[in-house]
Amino acid sequence: KLAENLGTQYDIVPIEGIYQSYIEALKPHFWAQPFNIAEENLQARARGNILMALSNKFGNILLNTSNKSEVAVGYGTLYGDMCGGLSVIGDLYKTEVFALARYMNKDEEVIPENIITKPPSAELRPNQKDSDSLPEYDALDEILFEYIERRFSPQDIIERGYDEKLVRRVLRLVNINEFKRYQMAPVLRISEKAFGMGRRMPIVGKYLA
Numbered sequence: 001k002l003a004e005n006l007g008t009q010y011d012i013v014p015i016e017g018i019y020q021s022y023i024e025a026l027k028p029h030f031w032a033q034p035f036n037i038a039e040e041n042l043q044a045r046a047r048g049n050i051l052m053a054l055s056n057k058f059g060n061i062l063l064n065t066s067n068k069s070e071v072a073v074g075y076g077t078l079y080g081d082m083c084g085g086l087s088v089i090g091d092l093y094k095t096e097v098f099a100l101a102r103y104m105n106k107d108e109e110v111i112p113e114n115i116i117t118k119p120p121s122a123e124l125r126p127n128q129k130d131s132d133s134l135p136e137y138d139a140l141d142e143i144l145f146e147y148i149e150r151r152f153s154p155q156d157i158i159e160r161g162y163d164e165k166l167v168r169r170v171l172r173l174v175n176i177n178e179f180k181r182y183q184m185a186p187v188l189r190i191s192e193k194a195f196g197m198g199r200r201m202p203i204v205g206k207y208l209a
Contacts, residue, residue, distance in 0.1 A: 001112045015046040022046065040124035044080025052083055061085040064185040069094040069137060071184060071195055072144050073170065074177025075130070082184055090187035091194040093144065094120070094137040135166060143170045149193050179203045 003010035022042045030038070055062040064084030066076050068091055076082040089097055101111045120130040120137070134140055143162055146152045147170075154171055158164045181195045182203060193199045 002115065005110050005112070013050050015043060015050065018046045018049075019043055041077045041080055043124050044077035048077075048080045048083040055085070063088050064090065066090055066184070067092055067094050067097050068195070069141055069144060071181060072148065072177075073134060073140070073173035074180050075134060076180065078180055078183060082180065084185040087185040087187040090184065091190045093141040095141045098137075135170065139166070140170060143167055144174070147171055147174065148199060149191065175201075 019042055023039065026042075051062050054060070062084040064082065064087040066082055066087060067089050070076050071082075071087075071090055089100075092100065098116060101116050104110045105113075105116075121128050130137075135143075139162075143157060143166070146157045146160065146162075147154075152160075154167055157167050157171075178201050181200075184195065187194050187196055189197055191198065
């Protein structure tokens, strides 16, 4: 429906066969370990490979759609949904993406309402929701904004009334995922602290943990 509203071409490319071939190839090397994020991420990488192949074939740039909240806490798969040549919303927090979508719909429905209201999900396992792994985005984005944009210390943020356990969990995710941000697509910058240009920290940053 979104593609139809925008007048853009879309194709459906199944990944089940590709995914199963990965599983079979890796089975001897996974040593009967239980299903976990490794298998989940194979799905994202299968999608990424297909999209990059189409980009190569037709000479188009692949647009990455990870938002700043996801990138901040490492909620993305390297060489999967993080691939692309340009990150178009990588300097927008998730709550800002929702606000932008509603702004685009102020005169007519461009973005289908169910895209806005449906619980966000990486869709790598049945009934998965972002909130299974992350705080609700309203709370997450407030903490991220204080830490990234305002450069407040953990203690500063806690003293502003945020739960200490939540603050330390979120900031730990930010700090340990710098290595992913070094490999992400260039970001369209709209703030002073855009990842890659306005904010870049050492990958080996144990002092931040």
